Amino acid sequence: MAKKILVVDDEERMRKLISDFLRKDGFQTVEACNGKEALDVFADDPFINLVILDVMMPEYDGWTVCREMRKLSMIPIIMLTARGEESDELFGFELGADEYISKPFSPQVLVARVHALLRRTLNRSTILKSFDGLEIDEGARYVIVDGQRLILSPKEFELLSYLAENEGRAISRDQILNAVWDYNYYGDSRTVDTHIKKLRLKLGDKGEYIQTVRGIGYRFEVKK
């Protein structure tokens, strides 16, 4: 599966340039033209694997965006700055940036650094949803139960993800089928039950977070 990279720069030419090179190299790209939008996009798309962040921007500069993203995840971040000032660089690392590239730079160098960073941070988590003893890493598509990494099948993962997304709400089987299966899925809604069973089994005692709502469907909720 192609890695997805968020490119944040207020200059459109620079943004397009970077995106084009990355796409040519087989990456998917998403773009944002200021920090505010970057944070929005980032919060909304759990499948972003790496962020390239210009320092100088209107509406939240790169430092701010970097700090905010770090509150959410350990996603790899590369920062771009106009001048290669060392003090800036140190400041960036302090905030949690992984790489630091000063303009001007050759696109090849950028792509090479992206590859290197992705390799380096392969095992780093991109956990976006975290509950008591249960973490869901939507980027890497696995679940951590009491510190133990758990591999779920695609359907199981999507099902858990969907329920967790609607934490606290009762979700009908039909809703689940529409969201996790195709919207025009033609089949037995009891299939959901079977997957719920498997999920509960795999989640161990955290399986209790998936509650049955009689006559409706299921509800994800931490504790009781």
Add this chain to the structure above:
Amino acid sequence: MAKKILVVDDEERMRKLISDFLRKDGFQTVEACNGKEALDVFADDPFINLVILDVMMPEYDGWTVCREMRKLSMIPIIMLTARGEESDELFGFELGADEYISKPFSPQVLVARVHALLRRTLNRSTILKSFDGLEIDEGARYVIVDGQRLILSPKEFELLSYLAENEGRAISRDQILNAVWDYNYYGDSRTVDTHIKKLRLKLGDKGEYIQTVRGIGYRFEVKK
């Protein structure tokens, strides 16, 4: 089921651009080229899930349209403005807009915001009826009595929900049967009594909120 989005802008190019991107992302779109038309379309089509509204328009500007729509419903509204003036933004929020995007913007950003907003408003829609010591959470589908969560059976929950919805009004058994049971339910209307009994039992002292109206049926009323 695909969400339907109403796009309102007097510039045809902009309207088409936005529509195209939204459709490419799997949304349905409806278009209106001025405020008057927008309000007409909105009033006629109950299946619109979100509105994107340009501020500068002939025949009712965006502010007016926003205000009018808010009188009708809590539908999510995103406003577009030519310049990113903060005062405008504040004004927009005051009128009930949920999001505010200043031109120029990238279509991807717009789509991302639409996703984010739809998700936010989906979660916002948990309906909660609250009475003295008794809360009915229709989204989560449970009842809280004096801080203690209560598990009701489907029929019990719907029955209580229906009565609470008609707080202060006496409801006949037939009305209850039509609303909570199938409209063509064929059976003893005394069944309602049995369920009322069970409800009162489970609700404890809050069971007194369900009063008997002799010769008619029941009435939900707090205290007295």
Add this chain to the structure above:
DNA sequence: GCAGTTGTTCACAAAATGGTCACAAATGCA
């Protein structure tokens, strides 16, 4: 094509819910 995994369906078990009934209690009325 094969072995292993994943997804779906089915049948049966287990659990809970819903409906009916008979009788008790309460209410309204004369």
Add this chain to the structure above:
DNA sequence: TGCATTTGTGACCATTTTGTGAACAACTGC
């Protein structure tokens, strides 16, 4: 007070819903 009517209640059982294991189909990577 006594009577007719309405409502409350507990028990019983049929029905519905959900859990579960197994069989089978579809898919995946080699």
